Amino acid sequence: MRAMAYREYGQPQDLELMDLPTPKVAPGTVLIRVEHASVNPVDWKVLSGGLDEMLDVVFPVVPGWDVAGTVEAVGPDAPEFAVGDRVAAYARKDFVHGGTYAEFVSAPATSVAHIPDDVETSTAxxxxxxxxxxxxxxxxxxxxxxxxxxxxxxxxxxxxxxAQLAAELGATVIGTAAESNHAKLSELGVTPVSYGEGLTERLGHLAPDGVTAVADFVGGVLDQSVAVLKEPGRIASVADPGVLEHGGRFIWVRPDGPRLQTLLHKISEGRLRVSIDSVYPLEQAAEAMEHSQRGASGKILIDVAG
Incomplete structure (x- = not known):
């Protein structure tokens, strides 16, 4: 199968187009013919060796954990799926090797969800x-x-x-962003605020009594977060384990097919949308990663089937 992969830790330009064996289909797994993958910052962090202390690696590595496509084969005891089903998955495994920047990827059935008929594969x-x-x-x-x-x-x-999920719950949401993205947040029902110097003061004007919870998806904002948080411990971060010292939660997402199914249904029902920044062909996966490193205003996708 065609895949973009790397032979050792490095940088995006070290990705190569390779011809690799198609993954085997173990019990309880499905083989997915990839139509689209998506780029996440963790992809280039793994490539650089940034998670080597956490995850075993087998080279060559095909990066990527997000996938949407069709079921090509079903392993024993995976009755939830059939060949031809349109599916999506967070296809992270216990070690780094066979990812989604490839024509095929295998994934545990428990990580996979059906894509509703009215949801585009690229969106999924x-x-x-x-x-x-x-x-x-x-x-x-x-x-x-x-x-x-x-x-x-x-x-x-x-x-x-x-932001969309919190707004649907009825929460009042304040979101930090560059000014160029303030209109986007306002459309989602979020009160935007510029990040950077003076953030604590700006938040004080927007929420004089403080905020009841903080979700940190960038890191480097712990001091400002604690300064405006009026309910100690209700802080979670995907980027700063320092929240643990304040009674918070450090989040590392788990593959979860049923929860992914719930989110896909929200898209189908018009209650959730995914912002797409750009789409790259498989051969330009390095450029897609570099784009992610520079920052993007939405999801960066890789078109594998095209």
């Missing part, structure tokens, strides 16, 4: 990691309609999903 591909991260964060914070929630990087991949 942008959802798994960011959607499950957002949902897990809000669940960890127990966000309700009584909350004033501060979301750092609210216009980013995870942040714009968390």
């Amino acid at each position: 591909a942008g959802l798994p990691l960011v959607g499950l991260t957002a949902l897990r964060t809000l669940e960890a914070l127990n966000v309700t309609a009584d909350d004033t929630l501060l979301i750092h990087a609210a216009s980013g991949g995870v942040g714009h999903i968390a």
